[in-house]
Amino acid sequence: MEFHNILSFSIALTSILIVSVTAFMLRILRGKQVKIPPAPQAKGALPIIGHLHHLGGSKITHHVLGDMSEKYGPVFTIKLGVHQALVVSSGAVAKECLTTNDKAFASRPKSKAVEFMTYNYGAFGVAPYGAYWRQVRKIIMHEVLSHTRVEMLGHVRVSELKASTKDIYETWRTNKDSEGSEMVKMDMQQLFGNLVINLLMRVVSGHRLHYKDAEAVRFQNVVKKFFKLFTTFVAADFLPFTNGFDLGGYEKEMKMVGKEIDDIVEGWLRRRKEERESSSRQQQEGDQHFMDVLISTVQDATEDDFPGFDHDTVIKATSLGIIIAGSDTTSVTLTWALALLLNNPHALKAVQDEIDKHVGRDRLVEESDLKNLVYLDAVIKETMRLHPAGPLSVPHESMEDCTVSGYNIPKGTRLFVNIWKIHRDPNIWADPLEFKPERFLTTHKDIDLKGKSFELLPFGSGRRMCPGIFFVLKVMPLTLANMIQQFVISKPSNEPLDLTESPGQTGSKATPLEVLLAPRLSLNMYHDGE
Template sequence: MEFQLPIIIFLFIFSCCYLSRKWLKIRVVSELKKVPSPQGSWPIIGHLHLLNKAGKLPHHVLGAMADKYGPIFMLNLGSRPALVVSNWEMTKESMCINDAAAASRPELSVSKNFSYNFAMFGLASYSPYWRDMRKITHLELLSIPRVDQVKSVMLSEVMTSLKELYTRWGGKKKEMEEISVEMKRWFGDVTVNMLLKIIIGKRCVGPNAVKEDENDALELQMRIRESFHLMGEGLLRDYIPLVAKLGFNGHVKAMEKIAKRIDVVLERWLLEHKRKRSANDFDQKDGDFMDSLISLCHAKELPSYYDQDTIIKATTLNVIAGGTESSTVTLTWAMSLLLNNPLALEKAYQELDQVVGRDRQLKESDIDNLVYLQAIVKETMRLYPAGPLLGPREFYKDCFVAGYFVPKGTQLIPNIWKIQTDPRVWPDPFEFKPERFLTTHKDVGLKGNNFELIPFGTGRRGCPGITFGLQMVHFALAGFLHSFNVKSPTDKAIDMREHFGMANEKVVPLNVLVTPRLPLHLHGPIVM
């Protein structure tokens, strides 16, 4: 008993101190200024039912809430608190001033399956692994010097796709002067060819592509798109633990199947690269992005948090998924807006004629001089950002935003669409006016330094591929408009309804009529 008594006394004192500090912390937190929260939170599900309004997109619903409750408010998404910010001031507070606290990602089951258990750095939590892989990807692919090196590859792929489109027109010109093109598919094929040429060293879609390669590329496109839809919808099991306990996991199983099909394609490409490297004719100078990752693996410069093959496949998927969907969505919206605004389309054609002319093809150096076309892209991203709510962030430590206490574990949801249509910043906010970026807003850029326009996000979790993605969009849009006249097949306005997901897709396919606008010899010979 004499030996046990001091231990009992120590444990008693320690417990009292611990409980006292815990009670004091709870009391202090309870007295802190709390973020306003909309009425209507229900037990268990919180505010989730408010986001599920028939016919209304979540970013529009949250925008209406901001009009009522202000530019910063807190939602209870089941068991998860979420901070919604809706103007540039609150964006700066949460994503810049508190960047270090809001640099993580929520670990959602739908993200887990798509990302090789979070080996995909874009969906990984804030950690040394995330920092290492973001740095490696930036150096090997996304830095300005690396983008400058692959510009010629991008433009070459665009030109090849334009020649293929010209061949389609040539094959039907005896029947009609115009041919119909579904632009989402065409832009999707162009962007995936640009990316795959740079990432795995070959174009995979088109009449001259190897059938197996084309099947793999189209499979990957489709599965990424399905994954984005599932991630945009979210899973109730991630927000309501009771759903998971009751075994409702249909979406999880669907995502697992999609992930397996994606892995089959990536595994095949990885094995091809390994076989090529084992051959005597492999030249590292001709290597692509996947080759760079394999070389880093051999040099033991990749992190050891995951299996090395998993890191290579996850990082490759990260770049492909991030580049194809956002670029395709942006290009489709840009063309839709131009068709609904014929004066802007005519100005784009006039600029192309002045800068490039019709006696030669587009060159890399022309893009810097196509200022109106760049303004079109900016205005498109302002009105129809590819991710209206960005990817969800999470505060991994307590902080204060605009004087309000935000506890660790809170999700951060920036309503990019609401921020970029704020009438205080953007006169006639819902009008398509590219000219604003040549006059009143000429100094507003896309790189996250101007918080009133952040389609790529900002801060540590901002998209690292801004320069890369913009080059792809500029080349594809400029190349298409320079080479073809385009018009709507009807006199009706283009349907601009949106389908919400991780990528903000257009609901109705964009079918247009095209005819060549350059001398026929510049398009190249028709391949019959």
């Protein structure tokens, strides 16, 4: 018994010594270990401003960064004034950033545009990571943009689409005699913009804007100003010592746009509250508009639920964020899709034939038909590959030190994922510059658009990916299918359409998409809309 106790004690002591010595040696080794190197920095930085001069002017930012990646590889850093930014141009590295380091890169950098035009960082998509963002995200993902909620709004999408296509038909009917032709020239970029804004307005507030009304013109103008200013270089964002000087007067203009936006959205909210007060409880419970859901959700919330924001600001900022984020990106993708189809008439005919086969010409395309329109789905995927609505992802900012591709990335580094470059990687995509929808029916038929396939990231990935993905993936195919089913659309000449991109956050088409258009169905089909 005594021997057994001595043996047990000896084993225990030996184990403690082994663990202690191992821990001590590991500490020594860590102290001697070579530090993880920082990511390589692109050459050509100037004192104070860094690489900002490469990204200004008429140059398209994601093109410039794409060219840099050819020199410096899929991972490199640039200096934006006092800030360091990590540029990623590889799907594999993007996956590492947005999965392994998803929490580290979960925040957004601050800027004057976001401060002055989105309720002081109140808009969900650009809000920094924290308690406010988590609470709003919870509401949006469960109560506003969930798969179930999006399905419930199907009748609104169908109703608005009918009303908008009827507007297009009426414009054709009014103009065809004056133009002396059955085919009337129209700007599809503007038509898609009007359609999508109205659709989002109906979903958010229950109202639509008639594109000739003063309210519609005012809102469209302020949205244009918003996007122009959102991508404008503001010195104070990168060079803090210029803060307070408002070089270029952009901050003053941003404040004016922010005030005008608030006046408009405040009007929507006030009108919605008045309508709710005059309706019965049963009617209120049946309301399905985003603004109603937000009003009901936040009315019993405490100040601690939304730190720094009152309830009305939460509703206005979230509603604005949904409309701003969804309107331009969706209309841009629809514009590119139609432009690519017109430049590839065999593909346009394939879509028309598919719709005629599965739907016919005696009724309009419905959401239940979309599952059968596989070539149309491939066209949309190929459009988002070539022209993603966010070619350079909305920037992230690291909240802690992390490691990416074996490199040390310090806290406070901004992350740019060059989605445009990833989508054109020749190692992934055969003939990457060519429009080939068929690839999504064969070699890439299993591609996922919901952030799991990192070779195709039109909506991003991780906790900061686009929350409106279910909504957009309903709107785009239904809208494009209805336009192609209901109208004969052709180019104004035999020349290919200009596919030049314009600088900016959404990578829109630089020139208007002017087409010749005429009804394709029996004329009585255009009188059933609202």
